[in-house]
Amino acid sequence: MAAAGYRRGLVDLSKGQISREIFVNDEIYAQEQERLFARAWLFVGHESQIPNPGDFFVSCMGEESVILCRDRTGQIHVFLNSCRHRGMKVCRYDEGNTPVFTCPYHGWSYGTDGKLVGVPYFREAYHSKLDRSQWGLVKVAQLTNYKGAIWASWDPAAPSFAEYLGDFAHYLNQTFDGWDGSDGGTEILGGIQKWRVPCNWKFPAENFSGDSYHNISHRSVDIVGVGPSGSGRRDMPELNLAQKLHIAVPDRGHQTTAYLLPQAASLPPAYQHSSVVSDYFRECEAARHRQRGDWGRLITLVGEVFPSMAFLARQPRTIAVWHPRGPHETEIWRWFLVDKAAPQEVKDFLRDYYIRYSGPAGMTEQDDMENWNYAHAASRGVIARRFAYNYEQGKGTEIEHYEHEGLRLPGVVVDLTQAKSSEHNLRNLYRRWAQFMEADSWDDLMAQPHPAGVPQAAE
Ligand code: FES
Ligand SMILES: [Fe+2]
Numbered sequence: 437m438a439a440a441g442y443r444r445g446l447v448d449l450s451k452g453q454i455s456r457e458i459f460v461n462d463e464i465y466a467q468e469q470e471r472l473f474a475r476a477w478l479f480v481g482h483e484s485q486i487p488n489p490g491d492f493f494v495s496c497m498g499e500e501s502v503i504l505c506r507d508r509t510g511q512i513h514v515f516l517n518s519c520r521h522r523g524m525k526v527c528r529y530d531e532g533n534t535p536v537f538t539c540p541y542h543g544w545s546y547g548t549d550g551k552l553v554g555v556p557y558f559r560e561a562y563h564s565k566l567d568r569s570q571w572g573l574v575k576v577a578q579l580t581n582y583k584g585a586i587w588a589s590w591d592p593a594a595p596s597f598a599e600y601l602g603d604f605a606h607y608l609n610q611t612f613d614g615w616d617g618s619d620g621g622t623e624i625l626g627g628i629q630k631w632r633v634p635c636n637w638k639f640p641a642e643n644f645s646g647d648s649y650h651n652i653s654h655r656s657v658d659i660v661g662v663g664p665s666g667s668g669r670r671d672m673p674e675l676n677l678a679q680k681l682h683i684a685v686p687d688r689g690h691q692t693t694a695y696l697l698p699q700a701a702s703l704p705p706a707y708q709h710s711s712v713v714s715d716y717f718r719e720c721e722a723a724r725h726r727q728r729g730d731w732g733r734l735i736t737l738v739g740e741v742f743p744s745m746a747f748l749a750r751q752p753r754t755i756a757v758w759h760p761r762g763p764h765e766t767e768i769w770r771w772f773l774v775d776k777a778a779p780q781e782v783k784d785f786l787r788d789y790y791i792r793y794s795g796p797a798g799m800t801e802q803d804d805m806e807n808w809n810y811a812h813a814a815s816r817g818v819i820a821r822r823f824a825y826n827y828e829q830g831k832g833t834e835i836e837h838y839e840h841e842g843l844r845l846p847g848v849v850v851d852l853t854q855a856k857s858s859e860h861n862l863r864n865l866y867r868r869w870a871q872f873m874e875a876d877s878w879d880d881l882m883a884q885p886h887p888a889g890v891p892q893a894a895e
Pocket of ligand 1: 519520521522523524539540541542543544
């Protein structure tokens with residue numbers, strides 16, 4: 437596959453068409469591993485999963501198993517979970533606490549700082565000549581702790597995570613800042629849910645980028661009412677006053693669906709349960725407006741950080757990562773977030789709600805998985821893959837400099853208040869995907885000309 441063919445041949449955004457090959461083709465999948473997952477910043481885990489020295493959590497970056505751990509001095513590391521001697525998976529647990537990682541195959545052992553500290557028969561078999569300082573665990577090239585969330589990249593040439601995020605930080609922050617508007621302060625609630633779905637990883641990635649069109653899939657859930665107050669999540673009259681927006685950051689590939697409330701409106705009391713729960717959220721909303729000012733009007737619902745991390749910022753508040761497992765399978769991991777300082781009763785209430793809503797047992801996520809699973813299978817055949825998917829919806833309705841009652845939102849916006857739905861965010865995801873597949877350097881990636889007909893990002 438010639439690199440230059442991605443944008444013109446397979447991802448044709450001037451027509452709004454994308455070839456099914458990018459979802460089902462083995463060669464394209466292999467190139468994605470090199471060009472996306474070995475270069476981009478990827479979400480690895482949360483610092484609250486490893487609060488103490490020696491704590492570790494085994495995560496994934498693309499197809500690679502990695503160890504997120506805190507060393508004896510408290511520093512956080514991410515290592516490739518593969519022994520330097522013969523490649524054995526050094527740590528086969530999901531999480532825990534350890535002074536050293538000892539390889540089960542021949543017994544090399546590594547400190548929590550990654551250094552090779554133990555080699556059986558070092559004197560006898562290696563004649564004390566093995567240079568242990570050169571054979572520590574492989575470290576990621578770059579690592580950052582962004583408001584408690586740990587991100588890493590294998591590429592030393594990648595820009596800083598802040599540059600990689602660009603203007604999208606305004607929107608991602610709603611997931612990692614406190615519900616009351618404070619800076620950071622979240623923690624992971626309970627364990628991580630992991631499950632596999634027989635579809636390409638880009639099906640969930642595009643869905644969480646902003647597929648507002650698939651509400652029909654969740655109709656039964658809405659009728660049953662698994663929302664936070666026992667009613668459907670969309671059954672909140674206050675939100676009828678809000679502008680519903682698709683917001684995409686074009687030169688970064690990140691996108692979100694958000695509500696923007698009018699200045700005069702108070703935020704909906706989203707969680708009505710016991711008085712402890714409802715009072716807590718009411719106080720948080722008031723505090724958030726005080727701390728964030730006009731930005732307190734923005735309610736980020738769902739979004740995607742390119743390429744494979746998605747978030748729901750409040751209903752429920754979760755993180756998902758779409759780990760590719762071949763072109764035809766995705767392993768989904770879902771983390772659940774709460775404010776560390778929230779009362780236990782609030783955390784217990786949210787745990788019940790999150791499980792009811794998300795994950796393999798959650799009623800809403802089950803609907804989505806059915807769609808991705810059958811869509812993928814029905815797109816694989818030699819005949820099916822000849823026919824492109826359609827991504828025309830809302831083309832030409834993008835607003836470059838969106839402003840509402842004095843608040844200017846960064847990114848390119850489609851106003852869904854009248855339009856109801858658009859595929860603006862999905863096009864943004866695939867525009868960035870094609871750029872990554874074509875560009876050989878970060879200089880190219882960070883200075884992308886915008887294809888004809890696509891408005892540039894707001895400055
Ligand atoms: S593979 Fe790990 S010690 Fe040999
Ligand atoms: Fe959905």
